[in-house]
Amino acid sequence: NNILDVAGITKTYNAGKPNAVTVLQGASLSVxxxxxxxxxxxxxxxxSTLLHIAGLLDSPDExxxxxxxxxxxxxxxxxRTAVRRSEVGFIYQFHxxxxxxxxxxxxxxxxxxxxxxxxxxxxxxKNLLARVGVETRAEHRPAAxxxxxxxxxxxxxxxxxxxxxxxxDEPTGNLDPDTSDRVFDALMELVRGTGLSAVIATHNLDLxxxxxxxxxxxxxxxxxx
Ligand code: ADP
Ligand code: ADP
Numbered sequence: 001n002n003i004l005d006v007a008g009i010t011k012t013y014n015a016g017k018p019n020a021v022t023v024l025q026g027a028s029l030s031v032x033x034x035x036x037x038x039x040x041x042x043x044x045x046x047x048s049t050l051l052h053i054a055g056l057l058d059s060p061d062e063x064x065x066x067x068x069x070x071x072x073x074x075x076x077x078x079x080r081t082a083v084r085r086s087e088v089g090f091i092y093q094f095h096x097x098x099x100x101x102x103x104x105x106x107x108x109x110x111x112x113x114x115x116x117x118x119x120x121x122x123x124x125x126k127n128l129l130a131r132v133g134v135e136t137r138a139e140h141r142p143a144a145x146x147x148x149x150x151x152x153x154x155x156x157x158x159x160x161x162x163x164x165x166x167x168x169d170e171p172t173g174n175l176d177p178d179t180s181d182r183v184f185d186a187l188m189e190l191v192r193g194t195g196l197s198a199v200i201a202t203h204n205l206d207l208x209x210x211x212x213x214x215x216x217x218x219x220x221x222x223x224x225x
Contacts, residue, residue: 041217089158
């Protein structure tokens with residue numbers, strides 16, 4: 001059973017208007033358990049659109065998204081949201097942590113929203129922070145952390161509810177090259193250590209080479225290389 005099957009996805013923004021733009025035309029992608037897939041594409045090619053559709057944050061015009069064997073196409077919004085919260089972790093180029101909460105709280109809160117009790121949520125959050133080397137930063141707010149530390153905390157938050165699928169959109173794209181390499185190491189260790197499946201978009205071919213395989217986006221479709 002695949003963790004993710006994206007099949008025949010079509011997406012046009014502003015359909016029927018003069019400024020219509022077709023971003024995806026029959027895009028398909030499958031991810032097996034434990035597989036880490038690099039998504040490489042020029043900017044503007046539709047990577048973010050594809051990741052948002054795969055992660056149930058946006059809907060395709062045509063095609064299906066199947067997560068862990070469940071076809072999401074005809075699920076109610078409420079059920080889709082529930083699946084997204086428990087099965088999918090998202091990481092962006094910018095951390096998007098809540099500024100008024102500490103690093104620890106940013107990882108505890110999504111677990112509380114998912115019905116985990118506070119003691120267990122706190123243990124799990126501390127464990128995640130230690131695994132990416134920022135346990136000493138637990139009580140700091142995001143503004144007090146370096147860019148690399150902010151991303152490490154964002155990785156922990158994405159994994160807070162033990163998702164089966166991680167989707168990352170240029171997760172180290174706003175860091176300088178040295179920091180990017182180290183932070184990417186931490187992400188890969190976390191992903192490999194949990195056996196998580198992931199799709200990680202990157203412009204960096206050296207980072208792509210460290211994943212299991214690379215999929216290239218071209219003219220709205222995906223080609224395995
Ligand atoms: P990438 O992540 O590869 O840079 P995106 O998926 O963000 O690409 O965008 C692909 C194309 O779709 C771009 O031309 C972008 O301008 C356009 N686009 C993205 N989102 C919207 C939107 N909400 N409305 C209209 N056009 C959009
Ligand atoms: P980097 O070069 O990795 O981006 P910085 O120079 O931003 O790191 O920060 C170095 C260290 O100082 C980091 O461990 C960070 O957590 C800490 N730090 C940065 N800004 C603040 C701040 N406003 N308050 C407390 N600690 C901070």
